[in-house]
Amino acid sequence: MGEGNLDVEFNIFKIALCQLSVTPDKERNISHARKAIEDAAAKGAQLVVLPEIWNGPYSNDSFPVYAEDIDAGGDASPSTAMLSEVAQRLKITIVGGSIAERSGDQLYNTSCVFDTDGKLLAKHRKIHLFDIDIPGKITFIESKTLTAGQTPTIVDTEVGRIGIGICYDIRFQELAMIYAARGAHLICYPGAFNMTTGPLHWELLQRARATDNQLYVATCSPARDAGAGYVAWGHSTLVGPFGEVMATTEHEESIIIAEIDYSVIELRR
Numbered sequence: 001m002g003e004g005n006l007d008v009e010f011n012i013f014k015i016a017l018c019q020l021s022v023t024p025d026k027e028r029n030i031s032h033a034r035k036a037i038e039d040a041a042a043k044g045a046q047l048v049v050l051p052e053i054w055n056g057p058y059s060n061d062s063f064p065v066y067a068e069d070i071d072a073g074g075d076a077s078p079s080t081a082m083l084s085e086v087a088q089r090l091k092i093t094i095v096g097g098s099i100a101e102r103s104g105d106q107l108y109n110t111s112c113v114f115d116t117d118g119k120l121l122a123k124h125r126k127i128h129l130f131d132i133d134i135p136g137k138i139t140f141i142e143s144k145t146l147t148a149g150q151t152p153t154i155v156d157t158e159v160g161r162i163g164i165g166i167c168y169d170i171r172f173q174e175l176a177m178i179y180a181a182r183g184a185h186l187i188c189y190p191g192a193f194n195m196t197t198g199p200l201h202w203e204l205l206q207r208a209r210a211t212d213n214q215l216y217v218a219t220c221s222p223a224r225d226a227g228a229g230y231v232a233w234g235h236s237t238l239v240g241p242f243g244e245v246m247a248t249t250e251h252e253e254s255i256i257i258a259e260i261d262y263s264v265i266e267l268r269r
């Protein structure tokens with residue numbers, strides 16, 4: 001047990017946010033993510049977070065093509081099979097960004113959390129789908145192809161109690177409040193904001209959720225590809241429970257390593 005009255009294995013540990021480049025080549029994306037996770041673990045990270053939709057392009061045309069049957073596992077889900085294998089081999093916790101999930105006739109935008117034995121601890125299906133239309137700037141209607149998840153996801157790991165949201169979920173304070181009320185130390189939001197709302201709201205929302213609830217907030221974006229159909233803002237970030245930016249980056253590919261100390265949560269409160 002760690003210090004204070006927080007009932008977790010580690011109160012102080014390193015988190016890695018892997019801001020990955022994503023290409024149309026799924027096999028390459030999987031091996032690229034594996035390598036980034038290995039690099040992060042070699043630098044001491046005990047918790048590794050990946051971006052929203054990291055195994056293929058973020059587009060309504062691509063979601064059905066890259067979708068995997070996570071519950072079937074194995075060959076039906078090479079992306080999560082890789083995450084499970086690497087979590088177990090390296091003895092780390094992974095918040096596996098998100099991938100398109102196929103379940104029966106539905107598709108979801110789903111984040112999987114793996115423990116240090118490679119076990120799938122939780123699956124979060126994005127609750128608030130991103131339907132946006134800002135004329136002349138950005139139009140994206142996720143609900144054309146995806147179905148919304150129905151439930152908040154909070155999970156006990158060796159590195160604390162973690163609430164999960166995906167991208168647009170960060171705009172909904174109620175979800176973060178539910179996680180805080182249930183004792184979350186950290187909320188992880190894999191997310192791919194864009195060039196219109198990214199500069200305006202990405203950091204603001206992270207700092208707001210952290211300040212409102214006095215907990216850690218971590219986000220992880222894909223790296224920016226100016227030639228992609230959807231251009232991600234980047235700027236993956238860790239925010240502390242005082243709303244302070246503890247570590248961040250620009251839009252290129254990078255691995256952010258930062259220290260989290262949960263005893264600070266009690267101090268701030």
Ligand SMILES: O=C(O)CCC(=O)C(=O)O
Pocket residue numbers: 129130166167168169171192193194197198201
């Ligand atoms: O809320 C926003 O401005 C961006 C959300 C987003 O990109 C997403 O949910 O994928």
